[in-house]
Amino acid sequence: MGHCTSCGACCASYPVTFSRQELDSEAGGWVPSTLAEQGTILSRCAHMRGTRDQPRRCAALKGTIGVQVSCEIYAQRPSPCREFAQEADAGKGDNRCGDARRLHGLPPLAGSYDAFPL
Numbered sequence: 001m002g003h004c005t006s007c008g009a010c011c012a013s014y015p016v017t018f019s020r021q022e023l024d025s026e027a028g029g030w031v032p033s034t035l036a037e038q039g040t041i042l043s044r045c046a047h048m049r050g051t052r053d054q055p056r057r058c059a060a061l062k063g064t065i066g067v068q069v070s071c072e073i074y075a076q077r078p079s080p081c082r083e084f085a086q087e088a089d090a091g092k093g094d095n096r097c098g099d100a101r102r103l104h105g106l107p108p109l110a111g112s113y114d115a116f117p118l
């Protein structure tokens with residue numbers, strides 16, 4: 001099992017904001033609109049539902065953080081999720097991954113804070 005499927009901390013630590021063009025309600029979009037919040041008609045942004053709430057947790061995240069999780073829209077997740085800490089599942093974290101893990105009481109992966117050791 002990869003590191004991310006036993007974590008999920010980032011999905012409950014950061015706002016997940018992306019272009020409305022990624023919503024499946026738009027031509028060529030793919031992110032389920034039912035799981036997103038949209039701002040005003042003039043706003044170009046959408047947000048994964050739950051990622052601007054307190055406590056913060058993406059509505060698409062299933063399972064228990066730090067134990068076992070899954071993203072119920074993994075193949076349709078928005079671009080910030082695709083770009084986040086891409087080597088973390090294989091065991092190499094970065095600072096944002098490390099911050100999220102610490103926020104949820106998990107130790108940072110190797111690779112986090114290399115430039116600024118704790």
Ligand code: SF4
Binds near residue numbers: 101
């Ligand atoms: S990227 Fe980091 S914080 Fe996110 S699920 Fe993977 S290990 Fe956890």
Ligand code: SF4
Binds near residue numbers: 048
């Ligand atoms: S869409 Fe999936 S990968 Fe992105 S924050 Fe939500 S649960 Fe995590």
